Amino acid sequence: MLSIEDHQLLTLISQDCRLSPEELSIQTGLTVEYITRRITQWEDEKVIVQYHPHINWEKTGESQVAALIEVKVLPQRGFGFDKVAKRLQKFPEIKTVYLMSGGYDLALIIEGKSMQEVALFVAEKLATLEHIQSTATHFVLRRYKQDGVELMGQEDVPERLVISP
């Protein structure tokens, strides 16, 4: 269980991973030494997995296609779905792999430069893998919100008075 201080520290880092230990120390009241030690520990333990910026690719004009793939898998004795999932996660085209409850087994998010590229990957690489029974591909048409960030309407920030009591 995380302490309130550690939870606060991780939340701050997840919001802006560019903050230095000194800046984090000012904002949390924790010492620089504690923060540095804790971050190293979290990196070693893979609690902090990666630091990456959140990019809205649509705004760059570069074409980027994403699809959600529902996958039905024949579970393997002794391994369940893990063996297939581990194999799938090696593909760089597959950004996300989830084991799901409900009507299908694995949910994948695949990214590519075009619909054709994604479709080809699904048809040639994914659907032909052993133990995969079927796939259903849903292309993402528009992103409204991702990873907790609203991507639309953020330009219309309401203005406050410049001075108020």
Place this chain on the structure above:
Amino acid sequence: MKKYLTPLVTEMPPSGIRKFFDLVSTMKDVISLGVGEPDFVTPWTVRESGIFSLEQGQTMYTSNAGLLQLRQALSSYMNKSLGLDYNPNSEILITVGASEAVDLVMRALLGPQDVVLIPDPSYVSYGPCASLVGANVRYVPTWADEDFRLRVKDLEKSYTPKAKLLVLSYPNNPTGAIMTREDLLPIAKFVEEHDLLVLSDEIYSDLTYAGTHTAFASLPGMRNRTLHLSGFSKAYAMTGWRIGYVAGHPDLIHGMTKIHQYTILCAPITAQYAALDALTSADQAKYEMVNTYNQRRRLIVNGFRAMGLSCFEPLGAFYVFPNISATGLSSEDFCEQLLSEEKVAVVPGSVFGPSGEGHIRCSYAYSTEQLKMALERISRFVQRRL
């Protein structure tokens, strides 16, 4: 046409805030730390409930006192978070912001023969609202070296037998000061001994960053003497909804409700439904906002101290009140020169009363990026004068 205004209005000085607002409005690219409201938008669940109430056709008057469900929810909120016990049927009145409640208290309790004691510095409305009913105002100074807490020794100096009402406003705007239970107990004793009533404006109570907030009405013997004021503006980022409340002895609430029914009739129904949702669904959103304010608070206090200015640690609201007298400037000159040289708007402490002189009020209801940029500019300005 000025001759048609009553002397009370003519003699009322315009708010010092207004003067500074007009000055800032003429300039471009100003970073302002002058705003007394959250930078967050009202949590979506609350906004959505307001919208839903409109879709349902909830566009009528409510009872004068406000929706019973809202009063019931407030009663249990005050009980759970502050240990207060108010009957939703007779002891709670929903108002148009806590501001209306301030006006109602003054009008219901004070007349030309009465004196009201107001800590200085404090929010700009208390004095003028008291003056409008002809009451006399006596400001009670508070001091930076006592973290701007109200002390009995200062109350005693300002006291007159005509004093009827004491205003308390903690956590405080503009200083960010809080009063702990230990700080409040001697005040309660003084109130009891001098048979005073208390207007306790606790609108920033949820924005307390050390320990838990003590409601004045929860102190022994203070429940019937206190009108407990609060609202949704600060903790739930709902300033524009204009929704607040006052709780107190049924006789006093009844008197205030009479004024309210003739002047306002009722608080806006949409805001009342939104407020109900705030109490029932927005705890997590509130908690996250408070956490963020606390991080910014540390950042800005640290920033001012690093400049070499003395800045007491504010433990409530979202203001810091650094002492700028080391620069040799009055607070008004400091703000005007800072604005013209570095394009940063802060509010002179003197606007909030004579004891605010030598200080500036800076709000930290801004993003960390804006705060850092503003601190950099203020630091440049201060270094040129130290």
